[in-house]
Amino acid sequence: MSDNDTDDVRTDGSGTGIVSPDDETPAWSERKERTQGLSRLTYEYFERARREDQDLRQQSDYVERDVLAFPAWPHEMMRNIALTSFFVGMILFVSATLPPEMPNPANSGVTPAIILPDWYLYWSFGLLKLGPLNPELSILGGSKLMADRTYGVLANVVVVGFVAIVPFLNKGSARRPVEQPFWAAVGMSGVIFSLTIAALSIKNLAPIAPHLLFDLTFLVPIVSATITYAVLKTMREGYMFDLNRRYYRLRPPK
């Protein structure tokens, strides 16, 4: 697109029929076209972006349609209403069948036998009990770098932080677990660890020796990660075999 396109005088009589009242008044296009500074940059970028969109749209794997997909009303809406009522109905049913109980009033003088948060915080609660892993450094004369409870809080930060940076560690276009056995194994060990660490947090209730439970908390995730990795690798062989077979069926070797 060249600049003098816009300077051409329109002779076909179409257009808006809007004329600037005098020479001082900027035309509509001039008003939109900011002339200086950041706004000018923004304008130029938007123009580029719009052109890019236009180019993309003209590429062949884009389909032309008047409507995006499924009509929103009534089809999509009825489906949404049905799903939502089903889910809400499920919540109402569960809450009618399993009402909550009410423990005794708070009493700071009596420590209950079981102190627990709600189930979804067990993993965090379990991470607070990692005291035995807090290293006793010989350089500090056998004392610990930080208190056990600080260590537990830090463990929470580390776990959440690791989950947060996953997208920046695992790049590439692979999506399916078969395509990335390692990361699927990491995820599997994470899931299993969140369960075992939850079991560790209620160790006074679990019918298993505390030391054994502590060891299992870390062993079971590693074992399950190994199994996941092995299984996915094997599956990938199968996928590759399938793909190769199709490939050679299409292009038989000479």
Next chain:
Amino acid sequence: MSLERKDEHDHKGWMESRELTPIESVYLTVLIWLDRRLRVVDYLEILEDLYYKVNMQMPKSHTEQYNLDNKFWYWYPLYALGSFSTVAYVVAAISGALLGFYYAPAAAAADGSPTVAYDSVMLIMGQLNLGYFLRSVHRWAAQIMVAAVFLHMLRVYFTGAYKEPRELNWLIGIILISLTLVFGYTGYLLPWSQLSFWAGQIGVEMSLSIPLIGEWVAQLMFGGFTLSQATLQRMYILHVFFLPFITTAIIAVHIGIVWMQGIAEPH
């Protein structure tokens, strides 16, 4: 600059020169009247832009392009977990607002005698028509929301949906899941029962063990180093004022980004 009005465009003459139906002329009159005062044209341009964006030609989705619906339909329920947690959030919000009519976060003694807060929960459960059910709905909606959010995160992880353009939404999701847990924790403390009290005790100790800022955090979140009326008051305000606003806003952003970027489909 003079106070005299400049010449306006002769909109009236323009309208008369054209053959307009009554509807068109009424529309134009209203439009011009509004535009003189509010400069609607600028906003209309935005609306027009939106209109064309909404009706834009869309690329074929991955499943459409490779005709994968027959292979992947059994994964689709997992793709409803996000909206399921939103539904649970709305249910919890409505039932919570109703519970708020009867609950009072007051007089948090901890000597084993029922406090005002405890009594008001007992009143809801024992005296109020449908109160027991209401509390049950609130509690279960919260539990189900947390469970759905966890499973939603697992689905996103195992389908690699956090990858390239969607890293930001993954981070927002981490914030949302943490907020959900804090929501649950603050709500857990409100009845001021034994469980609430000792869970609060753990919370205070956790925040005290943060290096450097621990005491400040304990003061800010729990109103002191021991549990008192201030703790209950703060948990209540967090639960019914700060968290709802923050979480709702972030959920809106989260869903908005999903809307803009589209759902990452199974490959």
